[in-house]
Every structure is written in structure tokens, then in C-alpha cells.
Amino acid sequence: MASEKNTLMDWIKSKTRRAEKDNGRLSAREMAKIARENRRITREFERQRNRKNVPESEYVTQMNDPRNVVEFDILHTYFFTDIGTVKAVDGVSFEIPEGKTVGVVGESGCGKSVTSLSLMQLLPRPQGQIVKGSIRLNTGHKIYDIAKTPSKVMETIRGSAVAMIFQEPMTSLNPVFRVGDQIEEVIRHHLVGLSDEQIKKMTIEMIDRVGIANSEGVYSMFPHELSGGMRQRIMIAMALVCSPMLIIADEPTTDLEVTIQAQILDLLRNLKDKINTSIMLIPHDLGVIADMADYVVVMYAGRIVEKGTVSEVFHNPLHPYTVGLMASKPVINRSVDRLYSIPGNVPNPIKMPNYCYFKDRCERRMAVCNGEYPREVYVTDTHMVTCYHYINAQKDK
Ligand SMILES: Nc1ncnc2c1ncn2[C@@H]1O[C@H](COP(=O)(O)OP(=O)(O)O)[C@@H](O)[C@H]1O
Numbered sequence: 584m585a586s587e588k589n590t591l592m593d594w595i596k597s598k599t600r601r602a603e604k605d606n607g608r609l610s611a612r613e614m615a616k617i618a619r620e621n622r623r624i625t626r627e628f629e630r631q632r633n634r635k636n637v638p639e640s641e642y643v644t645q646m647n648d649p650r651n652v653v654e655f656d657i658l659h660t661y662f663f664t665d666i667g668t669v670k671a672v673d674g675v676s677f678e679i680p681e682g683k684t685v686g687v688v689g690e691s692g693c694g695k696s697v698t699s700l701s702l703m704q705l706l707p708r709p710q711g712q713i714v715k716g717s718i719r720l721n722t723g724h725k726i727y728d729i730a731k732t733p734s735k736v737m738e739t740i741r742g743s744a745v746a747m748i749f750q751e752p753m754t755s756l757n758p759v760f761r762v763g764d765q766i767e768e769v770i771r772h773h774l775v776g777l778s779d780e781q782i783k784k785m786t787i788e789m790i791d792r793v794g795i796a797n798s799e800g801v802y803s804m805f806p807h808e809l810s811g812g813m814r815q816r817i818m819i820a821m822a823l824v825c826s827p828m829l830i831i832a833d834e835p836t837t838d839l840e841v842t843i844q845a846q847i848l849d850l851l852r853n854l855k856d857k858i859n860t861s862i863m864l865i866p867h868d869l870g871v872i873a874d875m876a877d878y879v880v881v882m883y884a885g886r887i888v889e890k891g892t893v894s895e896v897f898h899n900p901l902h903p904y905t906v907g908l909m910a911s912k913p914v915i916n917r918s919v920d921r922l923y924s925i926p927g928n929v930p931n932p933i934k935m936p937n938y939c940y941f942k943d944r945c946e947r948r949m950a951v952c953n954g955e956y957p958r959e960v961y962v963t964d965t966h967m968v969t970c971y972h973y974i975n976a977q978k979d980k
């Protein structure tokens with residue numbers, strides 16, 4: 584009797600498991616197994632990262648080209664989740680030259696923010712980990728491979744050599760401290776040996792420089808007393824106060840009204856020229872790129888599908904995905920009933936196909952596109968595309 588009951592239970596279990604599989608869902612047991620495996624993997628990454636007294640030789644390095652501030656080199660950043668590994672950034676390489684602005688574009692979810700968070704070492708850990716590749720950052724004194732730099736050392740780099748302007752200033756400004764104190768804290772953390780008067784003077788000057796008229800008054804205000812545009816200016820002041828080599832601006836104007844957006848971008852551009860910093864710009868509106876950026880990187884599903892100078896990518900977009908993105912860009916003075924959007928969906932980040940990730944949405948797909956993921960093709964020294972249409976037109980780099 585007991586054995587009959589067991590077989591019945593087994594039968595029911597196997598049926599449910601099959602039903603879950605057919606739905607593409609994982610059973611509880613499979614998820615537990617993945618979670619166990621993830622814990623093992625992420626624990627090892629964390630152990631490596633939290634080691635004490637790591638010799639500098641492990642993470643201080645050289646630039647491939649000394650004219651660059653940042654070099655992403657085959658960066659892989661994954662999230663180890665209970666339903667599988669999300670390959671959010673899957674082999675991304677590009678550089679940010681000194682004093683230049685590089686725009687990173689692509690649909691939502693393609694890995695832009697994860698790329699920038701990897702550079703800041705601000706990934707949500709332990710799930711999010713850089714699993715392969717390097718991010719070389721020139722801080723002006725030394726060159727660090729951020730992928731290997733210990734967290735303690737990163738604290739001295741973040742905010743001084745590289746700073747970030749986030750989308751929503753209210754989440755980054757502390758509501759209970761006056762804005763002046765918050766800017767001063769950044770200076771105190773990174774620049775030693777300054778007197779309180781010097782720090783206050785620097786802070787008020789910085790508030791002035793980001794175009795706030797009543798700088799002394801604003802110095803002692805709380806974030807909630809400021810408008811959205813003013814708060815974003817304070818964020819920029821905080822980012823620039825230590826004259827970073829690089830500023831990352833991840834959709835910095837998304838929540839602002841259109842005229843304020845234009846003002847903030849103008850401000851960023853002017854300040855950039857004055858302090859000769861580089862910018863990694865992730866715009867929420869492609870129109871901004873042509874005005875602001877020198878180079879463009881187009882990402883799709885965790886990989887770069889095209890990169891080049893702004894004029895190369897804008898005037899001569901090659902990848903069908905870039906062409907689609909351009910078509911969906913709103914143009915001033917041209918009224919359209921509905922913006923074009925690229926048909927189809929981004930592939931499931933846990934189960935990426937082994938052919939070109941864009942193929943299933945591509946209007947120009949050919950038989951050869953069923954083959955392996957297309958390799959990089961340089962059509963000029965700077966213009967790169969990964970698409971079978973250009974493989975024969977390659978100019979060897
Ligand atoms: N904390 C997280 N856990 C799991 N997956 C994440 C997490 N953060 C981001 N991702 C995934 O990483 C991919 C890239 O996200 P993101 O870089 O934020 O895209 P975007 O280009 O819009 O900035 C997406 O598939 C997203 O779902």
C-alpha cells in the first residue's frame with residue numbers, strides 16, 4: 584500500500600514538473616539547485632574582492648592607449664538570480680578618450696546602466712558580479728583595473744577620479760542634510776589638508792558655477808526646498824567638485840521638463856570644456872547625442888552592435904538595429920502620428936540564442952545569420968559593426 588502511494592506521489596510530482604517545464608518555468612527544486620550553485624559562485628567572487636592587503640601589482644595596470652581615460656575590455660557582468668544567470672553585459676569593449684564625450688545608446692534593458700555601475704563598482708552584490716574582462720581607469724596618478732580593485736581602494740577613486748550623476752537626484756541627495764554640507768562632505772572625503780573656510784569657499788563657488796544665482800542662500804537649504812532642475816544642478820556640483828577625470832551621466836535629465844533638460848545639458852557641456860573632463864553619457868533621448876557626444880556606442884542585449892564617431896553612426900548607421908533606433912528618434916519640426924518602434928522583443932537575457940541576438944527582429948536577415956554570432960567588422964578605423972551584411976566589406980584594423 585505504502586509503495587503504491589509513493590508511486591502515485593512520484594507520478595503527480597513528475598506531472599507537475601513536466602507542466603512547469605512546458606510553461607518554461609522552473610520547479611522549486613530546480614530553483615533551489617540554481618540558488619545553491621549561485622551562492623557558491625558569488626561567495627568565491629566576494630572572497631576575492633574582500634581580501635585584505637592585496638598587492639597593488641594585482642590591480643594597478645597600464646592603458647592600451649595613454650590618450651584614453653577609460654578602456655572597457657571584453658567586460659562581462661552577470662547577475663546570478665534564482666531563475667538563472669542574466670548576462671547583462673556580455674563582452675563589451677570600448678574606450679573613452681580624454682576630454683571626449685561618449686554616448687551609450689540602446690533600448691531599455693540592453694545593459695547601459697550595468698556597464699556604468701560596473702565602472703563605479705556599484706553593482707548590487709553579491710548577485711551582480713564582473714565575471715570577466717577589465718575596466719582600465721586612468722585616475723591621473725595611477726591606472727586601475729576596476730574589475731580587480733579592492734572595495735577599500737575604490738572608495739578613494741569613486742567621487743574623485745570618477746563621479747556619477749544619477750537619474751533621480753532625490754534618491755542620491757540625503758533629505759536630512761543641507762545641500763552645502765553634502766557638497767562639503769565630498770570635498771572632505773577626497774581632498775585632505777583644506778581648512779573649513781577653504782572648503783566652504785569651494786562649495787559656494789561650485790554652486791555658483793552650476794548656474795545657481797543665490798549660491799549662499801542655497802548653500803544652507805535642504806534638497807526638498809529646491810526644484811527638480813536645481814537639485815540636478817546640485818548633483819552636478821557634487822560630481823564636479825573634485826574635478827574628476829570622468830563623469831558618468833546616466834539619463835540625467837529624464838524626469839525634468841524639456842526646457843530644463845536643455846539647460847542642464849548645456850551646463851554639463853560648458854563645465855566639461857572648462858575642467859577638461861570626459862563624459863560617459865547615457866541619454867534617454869537619442870536627439871541629445873548629436874549635440875553632446877564625440878563617439879557613440881550602440882548596445883543591444885548586453886553587447887555592442889555598432890560604434891564609431893557621432894557622424895559615422897548618425898550619418899551612416901550600418902547595423903539594422905541602429906537604423907531602427909534612428910527611425911524611432913523624434914525629430915523637431917516633423918509631426919508624426921506615432922513614433923516608429925522596432926517590432927519584436929529583446930531576447931530573454933537568461934537564454935540567449937547562439938546566433939545574432941537581433942536576427943529574430945531584423946528585417947534584413949539572411950540565411951547566414953543563422954550561423955554563429957557575427958564577429959566585429961571595422962569599416963573605417965573607428966567605425967565598427969557586428970553584422971553579416973558587412974563582413975565582406977571589412978577594412979582590417
Ligand atoms: N539587480 C539585478 N538583478 C538581475 N538582473 C538585473 C539587475 N539589474 C539589471 N538587471 C538586468 O540586466 C540587464 C541590463 O539592465 P540595465 O543595464 O539596467 O539596462 P539599461 O540599458 O536600460 O540601463 C537587464 O536585462 C536587466 O533586467
Ligand SMILES: [Mg+2]
Nearest residue numbers: 695696697833
Ligand atoms: Mg539604465
